[in-house]
Amino acid sequence: MSNRFIVVVLDSFGVGEMKDVAEVRPQDVGANTALHLLESSELKSWNTLIDLGLMNAIDTELPVFKKSSTAICGIANLKHYGADSFFGHQEIMGTNPKKPLFSKxxxxxxxxxxxxxxxxxxxxxxxxxxxxxxxxxxxxxxxxxxxxxxxxxxxxxxxxxxxxxxxxxxxxxxxxxxxxxxxxxxxxxxxxxxxxxxxxxxxxxxxxxxxxxxxxxxxxxxxxxxxxYGVDEKVQLPYQLHKKGVDCYFYGKVADIVINPSHHNYSCVDSSECFEKLLDDIRKKKDGFYCLNIQETDLAGHAQDVKRYVDRINLCDQYLNKIISELDTNDILLVCADHGNDPTIGHAKHTREKVPLLIYTPNLKDVSLTIGERDTLADIGATVAEYFDCQIQYGTSFLPLLKKKENHYE
Structure with a gap:
């Protein structure tokens, strides 16, 4: 029996502007990366994401895309200032980000x-x-x-x-x-x-x-x-897991921007290459924390290229289904983002958006559960930490919600 926690970060795949946007980033008012992509005329093949609860996270329905009745999902706000991939990933790993200053x-x-x-x-x-x-x-x-x-x-x-x-x-x-x-x-x-x-x-x-x-x-x-600024890798998830003897495997951009004392890093940009390496590893290894960042979605957002963005999510959806087919009973898959990058908003920069938290575990197949609206991405890191029986400095685990549902489900 394996014990694997897999986090797939669809870089910039936000699900709607945060409440403070009008005040702190007025250029992002109206942003909703996922919804605006769904509303586009491009052909979408997002069955896995819809089943995992993407429409539940967006909190809306479209004629073709409905909420899932068997999803474990929620949303998370950004605690870090602005909308940044580097700080988004530091936050995911358990950092309580400080507001930086601008300087020359x-x-x-x-x-x-x-x-x-x-x-x-x-x-x-x-x-x-x-x-x-x-x-x-x-x-x-x-x-x-x-x-x-x-x-x-x-x-x-x-x-x-x-x-x-x-x-x-x-x-x-x-x-x-x-x-x-x-x-x-x-x-x-x-x-x-x-x-x-x-x-x-x-x-x-x-x-x-x-x-x-x-x-x-x-x-x-x-x-x-x-x-x-304000990032101490020794209080983050990878360091604490390493102390516990749990290996961490990083793929894509996360391998470049998060310090991993396990040194299992695979830096790549091509989405297929990243997913194939992850799949190869989980087919061979029974335990560990796996984190993959898909950067090509973010690049499409910067290019304001709706067609390319949808195409990359189509590809990710296929690979997410392949990952699910490889999971053992105790394994957990979590799909999220680190911010938004709405290609329809009128500018080419990141957008300050909430992100989806879409969870799958064979232990809770065909079960509906909301983990609510989380205050910080660090709740992801805290959940992974508790899964491996350790703690990090910041974030609140939602693993007890899964365990409670699992016990009731049984």
Whole structure:
């Protein structure tokens, strides 16, 4: 008999705007990713998701798509600020996210430089268009992230051949301790020279950073770690499960943005490839926590491509049915999202939406149960933790609701 808890995150597959949207993100008013996709003219094959309770989570019915009478489901609100994949996944893993600040390198460069020098690093400032960026040991730079919304993140970008990734990561941790932006992203690649980094320094308004794609760091031996504000991996689900002796298996984007001490990580973007690897593993392994992120849905949202988004959900629906066919009696499958990305809302950014919680376990086949509206995605992590008889710092488990129903059902 196996004991497997499988979480499939359909990235950006939200089910309706949160109550605070009008106040904090008025551009997202009216967002409902799943519903607007269902209302589109594209051909949909979502039988598994409908059976799992997608319409129950949206709390509506359409002529062809009805609520399920045999679904275990609910919804969850986002506790993290905004609508972000990185913080959504940290929240799922049990983090109580803090509200980050927006900042630019010029505001904190002095503190960062002093701290790095105190830690034994050599630094110098390089100037361009009246702005200054911080060079460290002639092999990496600390600068603004110029590839995302300005002010949200700092980059530590380095030439791995010159310093190794551990050194880049260490500098990232030092910078993380000095700033309160949402993310410090420490990364690098091979085949990159220091001069490649220098030649790709760019200035945008008040921000200065290294153009990462132009520098070539993504081309070979790319390594990255995302360090979030207020995120302590030692209180998260993977760390606590690892202490308990439970292996964690990550697939897709989650393998890149959540620290997994079990080191069973399979980084990929192609949805079929991600699902096939997951299926291969659960056919071979009887125990463990499995988490898969499907990124192609989010990419379709950013592209405002309804047709592509529906096509990706069609594919996911087929694979979810295959996963269900592999489950043993005690196994649990949970399908959720991390935020919304409504391709019909009129902009190409994430939307602040509630997410579905769709649950299947053979122990409760053909049973109807609501787990209600949860305050945070961390309730997912807390539920997984209790399933494996351990605890995490934040979140409220809904496993007792399943156990109570199971006992009554029997």
């Amino acid at each position: 390198l010029s505001e904190v460069i002095d503190d960062i430089e002093i701290t790095l020098r105190n830690e034994g690093y050599q630094t110098k400032r390089i100037y361009k268009d009246g702005k200054e960026i911080l060079s460290v040991n002639d092999c990496m730079f600390v600068g603004d992230n110029i590839e995302t919304d300005l002010g949200q993140a700092f980059n530590v970008i380095g030439a791995i051949d010159l310093c190794g990734f551990d050194e880049i990561k260490n500098v990232g941790k030092i910078v993380r301790g000095q700033v309160k932006v949402a993310r410090v992203i420490a990364f690098g690649g091979s085949g990159v020279s220091y001069q490649n980094l220098v030649d790709n320094i760019k200035v945008f308004d008040e921000y200065i950073g290294v153009d990462a794609p132009g520098s070539g760091v993504y081309k070979a031996n790319y390594h990255v770690v995302h360090l979030g």
